[in-house]
Amino acid sequence: MDNNSDQSSVIDTDKPGPPLWLLAELTYRCPLHCAFCFNPIGFDKIENELDTAGWIKTLRQARELGSVQVGFSGGEPMLRQDLEEIVAEARSLGYYTNLLTSGVGLKPKRARALKDAGLDHVQLSFQDSTKELNDFLSNTKTYDLKKEVAAMIKDNDWPMVLNCVIHRMNIDYIDKIIELALDLGAETLELANTQFYSWAKLNRDSLLPSREQIDKAYAVTERYREKYADRIRIISVIPDYYENRPKKCMNGWGNVFLTITPDGTALPCHTAGMLPGLEFPNVKDHSISDIWYESEGFNRYRGKGWMKEPCRSCPEQEEDLGGCRCQAYMLTGDPAAADPVCDKSPHRGVIDEAVARAQNGDTAEAHPLVFRDPKASQRLSTGKDGADVLLPG
């Protein structure tokens, strides 16, 4: 999931709107080992996945509140053998059902079962269009399989959205990525610039592109966008490190977006579990209504009441609501600080330093990529409940 989704937003500081978007992270288990994964560093500590009945109860309660889009994500959601059952329930409740998958484990028979369950859409992630780089970045042999999965998506008349995470090592091949998407018949291509959380944060020096790379990729993308406007919709956003105002993260904390992690913990975004001093409720113990409207975890950074300077008196505070709480915490140590992407933040220097290293360009060799796998997870996580370790910015 990214921040590109076109959601109608409901901004009302008195009474929050419903959690229109439900992200169901069915499992953290995954056959891939992507170096830019946004699952928590400590994912391997998470046990007790919510069972089928737990997911069905969650879907019913959220739907009752007004959730209408559901994304089944992970990890790799297809590792859940009850996926069809969960999808069927969601569809019958009236959700628009999205499967966000690497495609590993999808065979024609299972695709047909998911279609019969009422699955509305498959978003297929690609690490790159170049086989060698794809296998290197995801650390497994998956590229050929993805071509097969793309064909299955077409065979089942699903709309096809390809998602490719863009970073320093593949951004120069953006023309090839777009051509591959055209070749596979994707209707939408999301060029999702790496967001630097979790594993991507560990690997930031290897993944953050230079300004020149971004400018060149932007020009190439524009050319394709114009030429193939009838065939494909290309979504891309400049990485926030190269902006001077932060993103309006999740369209506002506790505004439209509700994530349920594999063990049933409810979060305002998929990385919020890293924030210190904040308890997030679990669907095993609380109703979705209590979680969304009453819990401290969801109310803490809602609206603007929590803001400090420079956000508190900023005339642009409505535009971005202070940016991302996780980024503020990771890079300044204070989750209530302004997102340091903002050039009004006294901590903007930490972003500028990272950008300067990216411009310098010789940092990747000094910091080899850390791939997301259970061993690295155990080694790197010292936080409680699999929370991320805070590494120096």
Add this chain to the structure above:
Amino acid sequence: MTIDTSTVVGIAPGLRLQHEKAQDSWVLLYPEGMVKLNQSAAEILQRCDGERDLSQVIELLEKDFEQTGLEADVLSFVKIAREQKWIKLLNAESKQQG
């Protein structure tokens, strides 16, 4: 394909039109997104069932809302909806072929 009163219109594949109680409105759902429809858009799209042509859609709207002269408004909305890829256009022939 040009749009006129003989055009048959349906919701585009992969999209879904439905009423949302929590939002008190009709919405059009598509992969990972949603458009909240205003009342006239919702009334038009509900009648675009992939069977009726636009002259029948217009006739139905005029009857249901006891109005006349809706043709220009409907055609201009359908053009916008097509640009947004919310709808598919069928001609009478392809409709018969199924």
